[in-house]
Amino acid sequence: KFLCWNQRFLSVMNYLCFAILILRFSSSISVPVSTQCDPWWNASIPFADRVEALLAELTIAEKISQLDYNPPEIARLGIPAFNYWSEGTHGVAFAGVATVFPSPLAMAATFDVNVSNSMGRIMGLEARAKYNTAQRSNQTAQSMRGLSFFSPNVNLYTHYTWGRGQETFGE
Incomplete structure (x- = not known):
């Protein structure tokens, strides 16, 4: 029973992680020419299909590498490196001058x-x-x-x- 739940959990987590990955990068970067025709970059394709297409292309090692807060670039798929950790408890901290708010x-x-x-x-x-x-x-x-x-x-x-x-x- 535990193994079955664990596999479902990992499947859902993979889907969510890469759904976030697609959303994050689909609107804010310029995609290399070689990957513009890949389905995960095509906003006219249903979101779930885009996620499945990207997951099918990623190797196990690449999937694991994206679970970190600071995942590396996957150049062959046009996915740049990104840092998912920024501090914002009471302002945009540690990134230069910013407004500091109360906690x-x-x-x-x-x-x-x-x-x-x-x-x-x-x-x-x-x-x-x-x-x-x-x-x-x-x-x-x-x-x-x-x-x-x-x-x-x-x-x-x-x-x-x-x-x-x-x-x-x-x-």
Whole structure:
């Protein structure tokens, strides 16, 4: 029973990882000429078919390499290197000058959703600007230069000894 569940889980995880991969790269990079006719780049093909086509072309080693936060380029398929870790707990951190906001827990204490929405919009604009700058200088694979952020933390802050509580919006 466990093996069957484990295989289903891995199958779903593979699908999700590469679905994200396709979404991430299909709209923001120029594809090498040799791969423009590949089905995973063709937005007119149904998304599930694009995912299946890409998964069929990837080797096991290439699939495994893409499970890291800093996956390497797969040049033969036109997939560039990318860094999936950027810090954004209270601003676009570690990527040069940016606006610094209060922690999510402090923002939640205001009970003002508009303030949090404004913070999100500003962070989004700054992140996009930093990403575009990094892309022009071919540095998007460097840490903290991507468009994916591991924050704010969506877990509930239910115990005062948890060390990441300030990264949440509380209960």
